[in-house]
Amino acid sequence: MIEDLHWLGIRWNEGPDIGGAYGPYSQNERRPHYLKAWQQLRELGFLYPCICSRKDLAQSASAPNDGDTDDEPVYPRTCRNRNGAQFLEPAGVNWRFRVPDSEAIEFSDLHLGPKCFVAGRDFGDFLVWRRDDVPAYQLAVVVDDAAMQITEVVRGADLLKSTARQLLLQRALGYANPDYFHCDLVRDDTGVRLAKRHDALSIRQLREAGMSPEQVIAMAGWP
Numbered sequence: 001m002i003e004d005l006h007w008l009g010i011r012w013n014e015g016p017d018i019g020g021a022y023g024p025y026s027q028n029e030r031r032p033h034y035l036k037a038w039q040q041l042r043e044l045g046f047l048y049p050c051i052c053s054r055k056d057l058a059q060s061a062s063a064p065n066d067g068d069t070d071d072e073p074v075y076p077r078t079c080r081n082r083n084g085a086q087f088l089e090p091a092g093v094n095w096r097f098r099v100p101d102s103e104a105i106e107f108s109d110l111h112l113g114p115k116c117f118v119a120g121r122d123f124g125d126f127l128v129w130r131r132d133d134v135p136a137y138q139l140a141v142v143v144d145d146a147a148m149q150i151t152e153v154v155r156g157a158d159l160l161k162s163t164a165r166q167l168l169l170q171r172a173l174g175y176a177n178p179d180y181f182h183c184d185l186v187r188d189d190t191g192v193r194l195a196k197r198h199d200a201l202s203i204r205q206l207r208e209a210g211m212s213p214e215q216v217i218a219m220a221g222w223p
Helices: 002-008 031-043 054-060 137-147 157-173 203-208 213-220
Strands: 047-050 094-097 104-109 113-118 126-129 152-156 179-183
Touching: 002 203, 002 213, 031 047, 031 094, 031 126, 031 137, 031 157, 047 126, 094 157, 104 157, 104 179, 113 157, 126 137, 137 157, 152 157, 157 179, 203 213
Parallel strands: 152 179
Antiparallel strands: 047 094, 094 126, 104 113
């Protein structure tokens, strides 16, 4: 991925290939940062252990949306009253963040304007640590953004709802909120967003097909 971005002519000031002041830049090397945040959230009462399996969740809710959002079934709160005080490490169970029911989470996206999602309705108690001892996406990116002093996050519009979840984590951990810019999704001729799950073409495949960086950029419609 890094090689392909360099081929396109994109350069950056720091990262896993060149280092920088806020490393390490690989998430598998940043466990102490995530573990500290997990401990803080657990001690403050924001987390609870969840023993529900994927089968349990599939039987209690409809399948996740495969459309343009990062939607997932609203967790049915089966384990919400479980006490996690006895756990000294997160491994062995899933850990969920207890959202403030009915609270409207509002933010102004730098591209799409005002947005609002209601906790407990638009999204439920979400994972922050998986039973296989891996921090979930929502926690990892919030901790990394804070530690690396990120002030603006640019990503796809399919992650708009994740912003509401991450704002809750930032508030709970006492972190500053970065600004968010959610880009329109790149779609094929039928209007379906390009994604790996649909075997969409990668930059590497376009390179191997003989396209130049200028042709790829022009095809994507970038300025």
